[in-house]
Amino acid sequence: MNVYAETIVYLIMAVVSLLSVVAVYLAIVERDLIKAVIYSALQSGFYAVLYYLLMAPDIVLVYLPVAVGLIPGVLIVLISKTERWEKE
Amino acid sequence: MDAEFINTYLLLVTLTSLLANAIISIYGLFFKPHYTKKVIALTILSDTMNTFAIYLGYRTWVNGVNPRPPVLTSTPTEKSISEFTARAVDPLPQALVLTAVVIGLAVTLFLVFLGYILYTHYKTLDMREIKKLKG
Numbered sequence: 001m002n003v004y005a006e007t008i009v010y011l012i013m014a015v016v017s018l019l020s021v022v023a024v025y026l027a028i029v030e031r032d033l034i035k036a037v038i039y040s041a042l043q044s045g046f047y048a049v050l051y052y053l054l055m056a057p058d059i060v061l062v063y064l065p066v067a068v069g070l071i072p073g074v075l076i077v078l079i080s081k082t083e084r085w086e087k088e
Numbered sequence: 089m090d091a092e093f094i095n096t097y098l099l100l101v102t103l104t105s106l107l108a109n110a111i112i113s114i115y116g117l118f119f120k121p122h123y124t125k126k127v128i129a130l131t132i133l134s135d136t137m138n139t140f141a142i143y144l145g146y147r148t149w150v151n152g153v154n155p156r157p158p159v160l161t162s163t164p165t166e167k168s169i170s171e172f173t174a175r176a177v178d179p180l181p182q183a184l185v186l187t188a189v190v191i192g193l194a195v196t197l198f199l200v201f202l203g204y205i206l207y208t209h210y211k212t213l214d215m216r217e218i219k220k221l222k223g
Contacts, residue, residue: 006149010098017105024109028116033124040128054146055157055177066193078200082207086122
């Protein structure tokens with residue numbers, strides 16, 4: 001039983017990090033900067049799950065409000081003050 | 089299939105995708121022309137490096153016993169301390185990453201205000217156009 005529990009935890013870690021690769025790729029490729037910020041917040045959420053599974057719950061408590069709340073909020077304020085589209 | 093082989097393979101998948109994240113964000117940092125996109129890539133790169141540090145401090149399961157967060161919740165006795173050192177993950181990378189997350193927030197705020205001043209000065213944030221302009 002314990003052997004399966006170990007494998008399941010590692011499987012969740014692998015799936016979450018693969019999904020974070022997809023989110024990072026979309027955040028870099030996307031031309032609409034608001035969407036890019038939202039993809040980067042998604043990547044931060046996956047990283048928070050990864051931190052929790054890597055036995056760092058104190059990092060999750062700090063990282064989640066900073067990287068999912070504050071940094072996207074400040075970047076969206078910057079985008080609303082400047083320009084939204086990245087030119088070709 | 090051997091369970092240990094599958095576990096090693098899954099941990100290797102995690103490490104490889106973190107490496108892929110680092111490579112993609114370095115590409116975005118150097119080759120994307122827009123300033124805001126460069127800031128986003130920088131935050132992703134610093135998060136990925138923090139995750140590498142946390143990953144280094146991780147301890148795999150020993151004989152089916154799971155690792156614990158490095159926190160002692162009861163009054164330390166000799167038995168609980170020996171159990172703690174046998175099971176808990178490394179607390180040092182976690183302390184360093186906690187500091188690095190907050191420093192990364194400060195750096196990002198500075199870069200955001202720098203970008204706002206760049207925009208008021210040049211009326212664009214595209215780095216190819218800013219390179220051409222003078223004054």
